Amino acid sequence: MSVANGRAFLSIPGPTNVPDAVLQAMMRPAVDIYAGPMVAITDSILTDLKKIFRTEGHTYIYAANGHGGWEAAITNVLSRGERVLVLESGRFALGWGEMAQFIGIETEILPGDWRRAVAPAALEQRLRADKSHTIKAILTVQIDTASGVVNDIAAIRKAIDAAKHPALLLVDCVASLGCMPFEMDQWGVDVAMAGSQKGLMAPPGLAFVAANAKAHAAHAIANMKTLYWDWTFRQGAEHYRKYCGTPPEHLLFGQRAAFDILLGEGLEKAWTRHALLARAVHAAVSKWSEGQTLAFNITEPAQRSMSVTNVLVQGRNPADLMRYTQEKCGVTLGLGIGALDGKAFRIAHMGHTNAPMVLGTLGAIEMGLKALKIPHGAGGTSAAIESLAAAVPASAVTA
Numbered sequence: 595m596s597v598a599n600g601r602a603f604l605s606i607p608g609p610t611n612v613p614d615a616v617l618q619a620m621m622r623p624a625v626d627i628y629a630g631p632m633v634a635i636t637d638s639i640l641t642d643l644k645k646i647f648r649t650e651g652h653t654y655i656y657a658a659n660g661h662g663g664w665e666a667a668i669t670n671v672l673s674r675g676e677r678v679l680v681l682e683s684g685r686f687a688l689g690w691g692e693m694a695q696f697i698g699i700e701t702e703i704l705p706g707d708w709r710r711a712v713a714p715a716a717l718e719q720r721l722r723a724d725k726s727h728t729i730k731a732i733l734t735v736q737i738d739t740a741s742g743v744v745n746d747i748a749a750i751r752k753a754i755d756a757a758k759h760p761a762l763l764l765v766d767c768v769a770s771l772g773c774m775p776f777e778m779d780q781w782g783v784d785v786a787m788a789g790s791q792k793g794l795m796a797p798p799g800l801a802f803v804a805a806n807a808k809a810h811a812a813h814a815i816a817n818m819k820t821l822y823w824d825w826t827f828r829q830g831a832e833h834y835r836k837y838c839g840t841p842p843e844h845l846l847f848g849q850r851a852a853f854d855i856l857l858g859e860g861l862e863k864a865w866t867r868h869a870l871l872a873r874a875v876h877a878a879v880s881k882w883s884e885g886q887t888l889a890f891n892i893t894e895p896a897q898r899s900m901s902v903t904n905v906l907v908q909g910r911n912p913a914d915l916m917r918y919t920q921e922k923c924g925v926t927l928g929l930g931i932g933a934l935d936g937k938a939f940r941i942a943h944m945g946h947t948n949a950p951m952v953l954g955t956l957g958a959i960e961m962g963l964k965a966l967k968i969p970h971g972a973g974g975t976s977a978a979i980e981s982l983a984a985a986v987p988a989s990a991v992t993a
């Protein structure tokens with residue numbers, strides 16, 4: 595018995611749902627790489643990235659996934675043997691730090707916790723102790739998709755400033771850009787990076803990096819540069835230099851269409867949509883948690899992310915629930931990864947996602963909880979509906 599045939603729902607924290615208009619924009623012949631529409635698309639994407647990162651700094655596009663964006667950020671501003679401080683709050687800052695270590699950076703971890711956000715006070719304390727300023731950069735993520743936490747980047751900046759420490763601030767926005775406020779210039783972020791495939795609604799394969807003047811000053815003396823990632827080379831006038839080779843044309847056609855959707859909706863409205871959908875998911879998980887088997891991974895409500903919710907399943911492996919939603923309902927949930935492997939599932943609510951998609955996903959989970967007799971508080975999906983109905987009043991509906 596199955597009720598899965600119909601549109602499949604991909605509810606994993608990346609890659610996310612690619613809008614039909616984005617898919618259609620990619621269905622076209624290749625074009626000349628030296629002139630015409632391709633050059634215009636590059637310019638428009640570089641400009642829109644500034645709007646989306648909220649920066650007057652320089653933006654770069656790479657044919658790469660998020661890991662490539664990490665490498666671009668590190669190699670452009672650091673030198674071999676320098677030290678970075680990695681702020682633990684899940685898996686992804688650690689992964690970025692491991693990459694730095696692999697290529698010759700000394701990596702120190704500010705210990706954190708998979709269940710809460712980075713503590714700015716602990717960062718300030720560590721930086722105050724670094725009197726000779728051996729720490730050259732701080733690596734952190736805004737939303738860690740492995741834990742489901744959201745870090746307060748403005749507070750992290752304040753902690754650095756309070757310690758009067760000159761380290762660069764490098765921020766991974768892969769799972770947050772387009773989903774929640776990010777203010778690169780206002781918050782004093784020196785390098786920010788993201789990927790095409792999460793809140794930015796395009797297929798995987800593009801990495802984006804934004805860098806301010808302080809980052810470019812570090813770039814001028816950095817000695818880990820390689821030609822492929824090098825910012826200076828990519829600033830050259832010839833179009834092929836923007837990609838250090840052939841542009842990933844079809845991904846760029848898709849990203850152009852995705853930015854049209856995002857900026858057409860309006861960045862702030864997209865953030866609000868994500869916040870309302872996240873609140874609805876949280877309302878459902880709160881109800882389900884009353885059964886004492888499910889629980890939020892992130893204990894503090896204000897630290898739960900806008901783009902993904904990580905749900906612990908205590909005393910049993912969530913694999914059967916995930917198999918049920920997939921095979922019986924056509925809903926693919928995210929696996930727990932890292933420390934949460936076999937202990938949690940993840941509900942993504944990022945990118946091209948609306949109320950019926952989120953409610954449908956929650957409904958399928960609740961159906962699975964019932965069918966598998968997993969103890970849970972009743973009425974989770976109803977609580978999500980209540981939350982949305984209260985947040986989206988009828989007066990907002992145009993006649």
Ligand SMILES: *Cc1c(COP(=O)(O)O)cnc(C)c1O
Pocket residue numbers: 607608659660661662686735737738739766767768769789798
């Ligand atoms: C998905 C993700 C990445 C990695 O992106 P890839 O494209 O898989 O390399 C990095 N950081 C965060 C926070 C992510 O969610």
